[in-house]
Amino acid sequence: MEVESFVSKSLELLREEREAELAETRSLQENASLKDLQRKGVCLLKLHVASERTSLYGRLLVVFEPRKHVASSTLPSNSFSPGDIVGVYDTAGISAASQLGTGVVTRVTQSAVSVAFDESHDGLGLDGEALYNLLKLANDVTYKRLKNALTALNNYRAGVASSLINLFFGSSQPGTPLQSSDVEFFNPDLDESQREAVSFALSQREVAIIHGPPGTGKTTTVVEIILQAVRRGLKVLCCAPSNVAVDNLLERLVGGKARVLRLGHPARLLEAAHKHSLEAALAHGDGASIVADIRSDIDKALAKMKRVRDKGERSQLRAEVRELRRELAGREEAAMRQTLKGADVMLATNTGASDDGPLKVLPAEHFDLLVIDECGQALEGSCWIPLLRARRCVLAGDHQQLPPVVKSPAAASKGLGLSLMERLIQALGGGVVRMLTVQYRMNAGIMCWASEQMYQGRLSAHGSVEGHLLRDLAGVSSAEETDTPLFLIDTAGCGLCEMEAADEQSRGNEGEADVVAMHVEALTKAGVKARDIAVIAPYNLQVELLRQRLSQKHPELEIKSVDGFQGREKEAVVLSLVRSNRKGEVGFLAEDRRINVAVTRARRHLAVVCDSQTVRHHAFLRSLVDYLAEHGEVRTAFEYLEHAVPQNYSRDQETGRNKEARTQGKKRETERRKVSEKRSPAVDRPPASCTGSDRVSHPTLEGQTKVREEELKEQLLGFMEDPERSRLDFPASLSARDRLLVHQIAEELGLSHKSAGTGRERRITVTRATHKEKEEEEEEAPAEVTPPEPPQADPEEHLQEETRAAIQVDLKTLHLERMKREQAKREEKAKQRKDPEVAAQSKTCKKAKHANKGNLFIGSELFWTGMGCKLCSFIDLEVMWCNELEANDVSPPPQGKSSIKTVVPPDEDDFDTLIDAVVKAESVCGFGKCKAGVQTLGQLCPFCNRLYCLSHHIPEVHGCGGQAKAETRRRISREGVLYAGSGPKDKSMEPSKKAYLQRKLDSKLKDLANQRKTKPREKEQ
DSSP states (O other): OOHHHHHHHHHHHHHHHHHHHHHHHHHHHHHSOHHHHHHTTSEEEEEEEEEEEEETTTEEEEEEEEOTTSSOOOOOSOOOOTTOEEEEEETTOSSTTTEEEEEEEEEEOSSOEEEEESSOHHHHOOOTTSOEEEEEOOOHHHHHHHHHHHHHHHTOOSSTTHHHHHHHTTSSOOOOOOOOOOOOOSOTTOOHHHHHHHHHHHHOSSEEEEEOOTTSOHHHHHHHHHHHHHHTTOOEEEEESSHHHHHHHHHHHTTSSSOEEEOSOGGGSOGGGGGGBHHHHHHTSTTHHHHHHHHHHHHHHHHHHHHOOOHHHHHHHHHHHHHHHHHHHHHHHHHHHHHHHTOSEEEEETGGGSTTSGGGGSOTTOOSEEEETTGGGSOHHHHHHHHTTOSEEEEEEOTTSOOOOOSOHHHIIIIITOOHHHHHHHHHGGGGEEEOOEESSSOHHHHHHHHHHHSTTOOEEOTTTTTOOGGGSTTOOOOHHHHOSEEEEEOTTTTOOOEEOTTSSOEEOHHHHHHHHHHHHHHHHTTOOGGGEEEEESSHHHHHHHHHHHTTTOTTOEEEETGGGTTOOEEEEEEEOOOOOTTOOOGGGGOHHHHHHHHTTEEEEEEEEEOHHHHTTSHHHHHHHHHHHHHSEEEEGGGTOTTOOOOOOSSOOOTTTHHHHHHHHHHTHHHHHHHHHHOOGGGGSOOSBOOGGGSOOHHHHHHHHHHHHHHHHHHHHHHHHOTTOOEEEOOTTOOHHHHHHHHHHHHHTTEEEEEESSGGGOEEEEEEHHHHHHHHHHHHSOGGGOOOOOSSOOHHHHHHHHHHHOSOOOHHHHHHHHHHHHHHHHHHHHHHHHOHHHHHHTTSOGGGGGSOEEEEEETTEEEEEEOSSSOOBOBTTBOBOOTTTTTTTOOOOOTTOTTOBOBOOOSOOSHHHHHHHHHHHTTBOOSTTOOOBOSSSOEEOTTTOOEEOTTTOSHHHHTOHHHHHHHHHHHHHHHOOSSTTSOOOOOOOOHHHHHHHHHHHHHHHHHHHHHOOOOOOOOOO
């Protein structure tokens, strides 16, 4: 690749990226409402000033928090991070007229944002009682620096970076290694791969690439390289794409013997880095007092200039100010040059090393070695800013994690997202790369999948972390959650579908959020501290849902997006994948590197909550689900959520295929036996090293799963066909994968399934759902209501048998069944007319008509059917207890089901009468046994969408009180009012404060009046 073509292409892609960024910002400000901006994470609304103080070398530091009267003091999910430029606006909006100032974000927590301003307190004029909005602003400084660096690269002819430029663009090959003596390591605990990487980096003439997968000690290795270079008398420049990465390097270098200096805006530095910053060094330098005196003289001269009326004297003062400023600039530059030359290691961001910064006072050949950390996350254009100052360079990072952030999809597809590190590995090959292979973070079970999928199985777990678990932490008890490093919580078939925001970008999943909250609760009950747990999700909307459920109860719990958690780690990580849909769409979960980042954040415990039926449509995600099912503990959402409503599975249905399934099972009997013999306890726990033959073969695993599924299905079908068996107990020897299959197949067949026990004693019990319901009704009904045995077979018994075997019934099948029942009814009526005894028996007690119930799936609707002479049903998951319960002397519903009503249609139990009965039930009050009509006077509840009479329409009366309270809290938080129509909060100024300001104004006016001189009178002629 030629330099000219690379520069022209990069400048064009940068221009597209800049236009996309500006267009997005402009579109948000012009078209999106303030609430939409907050939901997108770029705006924070209605914050008040919690505190103000002077800090950061005279800058004003303001802490913004949510309003005091809001129930939750947690900030909404946002993308604010230290170093972002934000604008402060009043509540009138985000227009230029309402902007009060701009500042730099210094710190972001879940409850506050700290912003540093260059303006003084009086100039900014923030009111402690007022509310303000914060909005992220586009920063054009970075774009200008990237453009200037690429232009300088195109015009570069001769200098210290010539050899690097020729090598990186294919004009030359890597030079022969330097002769290096034996290295005496500062850190004696380095492993063999780290020692080899250090020696390799010190011996390379142009470039060395250190590939550090998660947890392999990349930063430790880079710090050792820097200290070894300083020992050899080299001047080192350390850069990284973010301030956080630079401060992380600084923290590790401070303990060494090197003299370090941190460049950059003080507001963007961590507090621990301030004492090593350039501003701190200049403030404590030898010439600091002289510089302060010169500044004082300038201020005095400017103040005197305002009072002087004589033009000659004003001109003299102006010249004095120019001279003082010239002297100040010279002294500051001399002090800066002296401070910079005295440092062994200088640290800055890639863009902070530009020529318009402090480094402009140093010659171009000052640095001997450049180290760029996290190079895989940096735009190549930003790397060329410091590269033009370097003779040699070391690039460290992991190109298998998230790439550089690019907002323009077109620019990303054309190559703007390709990092310099990844491009050089593709161009130069492994000759310039050394990979770290021993990781010190993850349990071997968590590590092996990432090693196999992303790192060619080369990673191995250090002995200190190979088998560590949550139960090994102080104060943590032994439980199933703390004894297992891998957890898969499958929501397939549980009705926990995803939802999407109005902009069709961010997505959430309420059901998964509930499951995550319950799993976190189980971890904390076992003794795991909330600060040791991280909950991450790929979508901001899901992060917001998780914070609503967890932040108030566990304020130390960290809840972030996957992108925002890169570079971090926690003892336990709970990952919610969100996506659950019939089409199998996974969205940007298809980015393999994003999933790699999410999984490798965990040290001792990883729990993944997902819909396996959806994510299996993507090969990389399918490999993760298969690995978790094979090596971890598997649960379904049914074990967490009792109210989960089962959905139809996408796998093949059982209608008319039971005999075929049994036949296929017999044909594969020999194969199943072979598979069973190959299963061994070693499968439950992966080895510490995932190399060679230990790799998982996913196609074979998928075949084993299908065979095992057929075997378990055959057992359950045999149980259903045996009327003498009421329950089926599976042994505790079932693997986690087999237990998951049992849950799924039992749910498909309409059987009740329950897990009991913990650890290796966990077992599954399957019972008949209809039999259980019958027993519950018989226990709760009065003795005299017990229905007698029907004297003869009823046509509905045929429907009951069909319901047990069928999972889905299409409309054609339903129509055929209906025609059969109608024909049977006509025949039955004819018999009754002919035989008086049969007619008398058919009029026996109506109480038998609710004795037996079963389940029937029709499309996506679930019907509950009564198998007596009447049909009790519910449509679209809304269940209604019968209006004729009292008339028929049927016992009330069991405890916990008092809000349910059932529709009992007339004796004509076909589908039309079923619909008519439901419509009839909607015309009466939906509360309990109330029979008041609601067609003329009725109130629709906005929470349960049911009609109630005027006596029961209040949410607290009919059972929606909790939802009404939650909605009221949201309205107060959103609108700032106590109740609808109460009006906005009184923002008028307090009388005492108003009087104080009036006195201050009067005093100021009096001083100005005293300073005013009287105009001399003209002499009389």
